[in-house]
Amino acid sequence: xxxxxxxxxxxxxxxxxxxxxxxxxxxxxxxxxxxxxxxxxxxxxxxxxxxxxxxxxxxxxxxxxxxxxxxxxxxxxxxxxxxxxxxxxxxxxxxxxxxxxxxxxxxxxxxxxxxxxxxxxxxxxxxxxxxxxxxxxxxxxxxxxxxxxxxxxxxxxxxxxxxxxxxxxxxxxxxxxxxxxxxxxxxxxxxxxxxxxxxxxxxxxxxxxxxxxxxxxxxxxxxxxxxxxxxxxxxxxxxxxxxxxxxxxxxxxxxxxxxxxxxxxxxxxxxxxxxxxxxxxxxxxxxxxxxxxxxxxxxxxxxxxxxxxxxxxxxxxxxxxxxxxxxxxxxxxxxxxxxxxxxxxxxxxxxxxxxxxxxxxxxxxxxxxxxxxxxxxxxxxxxxxxxxxxxxxxxxxxxxxxxxxxxxxxxxxxxxxxxxxxxxxxxxxxxxxxxxxxxxxxx
Amino acid sequence: xxxxxxxxxxxxxxxxxxxxxxxxxxxxxxxxxxxxxxxxxxxxxxxxxxxxxxxxxxxxxxxxxxxxxxxxxxxxxxxxxxxxxxxxxxxxxxxxxxxxxxxxxxxxxxxxxxxxxxxxxxxxxxxxxxxxxxxxxxxxxxxxxxxxxxxxxxxxxxxxxxxxxxxxxxxxxxxxxxxxxxxxxxxxxxxxxxxx
Numbered sequence: 226x227x228x229x230x231x232x233x234x235x236x237x238x239x240x241x242x243x244x245x246x247x248x249x250x251x252x253x254x255x256x257x258x259x260x261x262x263x264x265x266x267x268x269x270x271x272x273x274x275x276x277x278x279x280x281x282x283x284x285x286x287x288x289x290x291x292x293x294x295x296x297x298x299x300x301x302x303x304x305x306x307x308x309x310x311x312x313x314x315x316x317x318x319x320x321x322x323x324x325x326x327x328x329x330x331x332x333x334x335x336x337x338x339x340x341x342x343x344x345x346x347x348x349x350x351x352x353x354x355x356x357x358x359x360x361x362x363x364x365x366x367x368x369x370x371x372x373x374x375x376x377x378x379x380x381x382x383x384x385x386x387x388x389x390x391x392x393x394x395x396x397x398x399x400x401x402x403x404x405x406x407x408x409x410x411x412x413x414x415x416x417x418x419x420x421x422x423x424x425x426x427x428x429x430x431x432x433x434x435x436x437x438x439x440x441x442x443x444x445x446x447x448x449x450x451x452x453x454x455x456x457x458x459x460x461x462x463x464x465x466x467x468x469x470x471x472x473x474x475x476x477x478x479x480x481x482x483x484x485x486x487x488x489x490x491x492x493x494x495x496x497x498x499x500x501x502x503x504x505x506x507x508x509x510x511x512x513x514x515x516x517x518x519x520x521x522x523x524x525x526x527x528x529x530x531x532x533x534x535x536x537x538x539x540x541x542x543x544x545x546x547x548x549x550x551x552x553x554x555x556x557x558x559x560x561x562x563x564x565x566x567x568x569x570x571x572x573x574x575x576x577x578x579x580x581x582x583x584x585x586x587x588x589x590x591x592x593x594x595x596x597x598x599x600x601x602x603x604x605x606x607x608x609x610x611x612x613x614x615x616x617x618x619x620x621x622x623x624x625x626x627x628x629x630x631x632x633x634x635x636x637x638x639x640x641x642x643x644x645x646x647x648x649x650x651x652x653x654x655x656x657x658x659x660x661x662x663x664x665x666x667x668x
Numbered sequence: 669x670x671x672x673x674x675x676x677x678x679x680x681x682x683x684x685x686x687x688x689x690x691x692x693x694x695x696x697x698x699x700x701x702x703x704x705x706x707x708x709x710x711x712x713x714x715x716x717x718x719x720x721x722x723x724x725x726x727x728x729x730x731x732x733x734x735x736x737x738x739x740x741x742x743x744x745x746x747x748x749x750x751x752x753x754x755x756x757x758x759x760x761x762x763x764x765x766x767x768x769x770x771x772x773x774x775x776x777x778x779x780x781x782x783x784x785x786x787x788x789x790x791x792x793x794x795x796x797x798x799x800x801x802x803x804x805x806x807x808x809x810x811x812x813x814x815x816x817x818x819x820x821x822x823x824x825x826x827x828x829x830x831x832x833x834x835x836x837x838x839x840x841x842x843x844x845x846x847x848x849x850x851x852x853x854x855x856x857x858x859x860x861x862x863x864x
Binding site: 242463464514515517518519533534537538539541542544545547548551552555621622624625626627628629630642645646649 | 690693694696697698699701702705706709710713714772776779780784785836839842843846847850851854855856858859860861
């Protein structure tokens with residue numbers, strides 16, 4: 226029995242240490258975020274005046290989503306006269322502009338402009354930054370919708386925290402979108418995504434905000450003080466991680482504080498398929514690596530180093546556990562021990578997710594619909610470790626595929642890769658059949 | 669190795685080769701990395717673990733003998749791969765097994781390096797040779813750390829130093845290696861721009 230324990234510890238160290246790192250950091254961040262919630266909850270959040278805000282929306286083939294996005298601006302709990310909206314088309318092939326004309330007719334009080342820019346999201350954002358008149362600039366994606374208190378919350382936090390230079394909103398997925406999904410597998414995946422986002426933003430970024438260690442603002446919804454963002458080198462069009470690059474510029478060059486606005490909610494569509502997730506997460510992974518490379522020459526700072534160790538270096542030791550499984554099976558290790566160790570690990574991660582859910586849930590008090598939906602579907606926490614394991618492999622794929630010299634907005638999807646493999650297997654089988662036929666005919 | 673084993677080894681290597689050539693042709697980098705490193709590790713574990721373990725055991729024992737001669741803090745019985753530590757409150761012996769030799773860590777690391785897309789073949793060879801030497805050194809450091817703890821704190825420290833502290837020291841040193849070899853290398857040569 227003692228040799229079992231010895232053996233388990235020998236392999237387990239590759240697993241127990243990352244687990245402890247995840248657990249300790251998870252518990253600490255949960256505790257810190259919860260403490261902040263308790264401290265802040267009684268504060269009244271009234272604005273004395275309403276400064277001008279510019280909202281920049283890069284548009285690319287957005288005909289289906291633009292209406293929802295712009296309508297969410299018109300519903301803001303903030304004077305429309307103080308909001309300026311730029312819709313900046315960067316090479317749409319559909320008739321997004323017609324949606325703009327319709328919206329302009331429907332909302333004559335909304336100060337909204339249609340602009341054209343050269344190809345690329347970064348170019349569109351830069352054009353908006355250059356032309357903006359607002360004291361604060363908010364960038365949002367055209368496929369999402371702002372919560373009605375989003376702009377007010379951002380402005381309130383900026384006005385009351387003069388040291389904050391930039392903020393990220395809380396990105397959550399749209400539950401109506403999940404409800405429409407019929408495929409049960411896809412539905413669970415989308416629910417997992419919602420829980421993942423809630424945890425990543427409300428707890429993960431919440432902690433980074435308090436400790437001023439944020440690696441990246443959400444590209445889908447971020448806000449800046451105009452005087453700060455105009456001192457940067459603007460968005461970098463050469464990297465897939467233009468949002469991370471902007472965050473790093475503010476932190477590195479301007480030594481600025483970057484925070485989370487816990488009450489600025491931005492709802493995006495749920496992921497459509499595992500294929501989309503496969504390309505999206507690989508793009509994020511490559512974006513992070515690219516920005517770390519760009520800032521590497523200027524001395525890799527601690528936040529980037531820690532993020533890279535977490536997102537890149539530790540991927541390899543975790544892969545060792547997969548290797549270990551092969552080894553354990555090869556030497557006829559008791560299945561009870563192998564299964565038991567994995568089960569314990571699974572439960573530990575599920576419990577961590579449960580605790581993070583409780584903390585995140587505190588900040589959802591004004592998002593009643595989402596909060597209720599998440600409570601009703603809290604069983605999804607049981608699937609989260611599995612979901613994360615799948616994402617882990619996608620991230621690992623992102624690391625390896627990032628060596629491709631040409632960055633692509635969309636890498637090959639999983640289905641495309643599997644089709645390629647099937648075709649190749651088919652070709653080889655045909656060759657095998659030909660050889661076998663030839664041998665048989667010679668008989 | 670029996671003829672049956674040799675046949676099995678060649679068949680497995682042949683199969684892995686065919687799969688890897690296909691994946692390379694199809695430009696599926698991640699699948700090539702994952703299947704390649706897992707495949708090489710599995711084959712190495714099945715067929716080469718014992719001889720490699722013996723070889724490394726001899727090497728570690730030799731190095732430990734030199735350290736023992738210089739420091740006089742412990743004794744090494746090379747024949748039985750045994751380390752004898754004369755602590756202040758008793759004597760304890762330690763067998764150099766596959767954990768101390770670090771053969772598994774060496775195989776895992778080597779199979780990852782073999783298929784990680786380095787910028788040049790030279791870098792890969794350097795990572796392979798340098799990394800393996802580093803892992804052997806890490807093992808020596810781990811052993812020296814365990815011996816020192818037992819020697820100065822007493823044999824009661826053997827379990828904690830061997831089971832926990834030694835492993836944590838080794839783990840941290842390995843993370844440093846992985847950071848240098850995989851992360852640093854990729855960050856240094858990552859191409860940025862030319863978005864399609």
